[in-house]
Amino acid sequence: MAEKLNKNQIVEIDITGMSHQGFGVGKVDDFVVFTEGALPGERIKARLVSIKKDYAYGIISEYIEKSPDRRDPFCPVYDLCGGCSLQHMSYESQLKNKTVRVDDCLKRIGGFTDIPVLPCIGMQEPYEYRNKVQLAVGSTGLGEGNKQRGLSAGFYARRTHQVVYAQQCRIQPGIADQIKDTVLIYMKSNKISAYDETKNKGLVRHIMVRKSVNTDDVMVVIVATENNRVFMKGLTDILLASFQDIKTVVLNLNTKATNVIMGNECVYYYGDGSIQEKLGDLTFRITPLSFFQVNTLQMKVLYDKVKEYAGLTGEEIVWDLYCGAGTIGLYLADQAKKVIGIESVPQAVENAKENTIQNNIRNTEFITGKAEDEINQLIQSTNNIHPDLIIVDPPRKGCHERLLSSLCELRTQKLIYVSCNPSTLARDLKYLNEHGKYEIKKVQPVDMFPWTEHVETVVLLKRLEK
Incomplete structure (x- = not known):
C-alpha cells in the first residue's frame, strides 16, 4: 500500500x-x-x-x-511548545483515553482479554501541578504567534531544541514564570550570555524551579557552564528581594557538551540547597539532584492506591525494587515489619537514606545496585527469608527479563507493579502470568501528567497457587 x-x-x-x-x-x-x-x-x-x-x-x-471532545487550547503557544500534547482535548476525554490506552495494551500486547481496567483517576484542578520546572535558556526563542524574540527561557518546541517562551505556563506554579522573567531581565541588563549548544559557548543553560506544594518552599537553580560569582551574587540578591518563599538559590555546574540538563556539582548561594515537602505524615528533604515525582498531589493518590493494594498488617517484609529515592517504601514503612529497597542510581539511594533518618524510620534498608543483579544476593543475605510483598516501579523500558525470571522463581504471593509505560507493563505482565502463574487482580491508571499522553498505572497481582 x-x-x-x-x-x-x-x-x-x-x-x-x-x-x-x-x-x-x-x-x-x-x-x-x-x-x-x-x-x-x-x-x-x-x-x-x-x-x-x-x-x-x-x-x-x-x-x-470534528469531535465533540475537541477544545480550544488554553496556552497561546500550544501549537509550538513540546510541554503539552493534549490541550486540544477535554480533560474528561483525556482520562477516558488513558483508560482505553492501558486496556488496549493489556489486550494487544499482553493478551489479556477479560481484565477490567478501572477508570483513570484524574485531578480536580489539573493546572499548576508541576513541583519542578526545568526551562532551557536560549539567546533567541519563539513566542506567541510564532514571533521571533531575543533572550528566552521555556520548554523546547516539538522535536527541536528551539526555545519556546510562554508568558504564563499553566502546568507549572505561577511563581516559576515570575522567577524565569526575573532571571531573563537580570541576564539581559548585565549582558549575560545564554548557552549555545551548537557552539558549546555561553553561560546560562537552564533555569530550574522547585516548589513544595505543602510547605510553599521554593528552590531556584541556575544551570551554568562556570561559576560566575558576580552574576550569581547579584541575581541571588534580586531573587531574595523579590520572592519571600525562596529558601535556597543554587548554581549547578554543567561544563560538558551534552543535552543532559544537570551537572553533578552544586554551589549554594543562599540556604543549604534544599527545600522540604510533606507527603502524608512524612517530610522529605529535596535537593537539586533529588528524585521526586513532579506531581505531589497525584503522587499521594498513587501511593495511597499502592498502600491499599498492599493491605499490610505490620508483619510483612516488603521489597521495593527500582525504588528511586525510596518514597514508596518509606510511605509504607509504618505498616510493614521491614522494607528493603534496591536502586541502581547512587544519588537516589543517598536521598532515600537521608529521608529515612529525617523521618526517624528504623525498619528500612536501601541497597545500591541493579535489581536484576541484587535480588538473588538479597535472598542469600537474608537466609532465604522471602518477602511477603514485592513492589516494582521500573523506568519506561520496564523490568529486566532476568528480574522477571527471578520474581517467578521466588513465588512471592503478592506483587504490585507501578508503571509509567502501558506497553512495557503489558509485556511484563504477560511474562509474569505465563512463567510465574501470576493473576492480575486490579488495574488502576492514575493521571500524573494532565494535558499530556503519559499515564501511570498500579497493578495488583497474586499467584494462582501456593
Missing part, C-alpha cells in the same frame, strides 16, 4: 483511536496513518508528510467532522 501513497498527498481519514504519542490513528485502505492533533471520532483531510513501509504520518489540512 505504501507505494500507492505519495508524500504531500491529501487523504481522507476516519480517526478511530490514539497512539501512545497522542496522535490520532486512522487507516487509508487498511494502511495506518498517524495524524498529530486529530481526535477519535473525527473525519479529517490530512497531508502525508512521511511514508514508511507499514505506516505514514500526516498533518491535518481540513476538518470534515
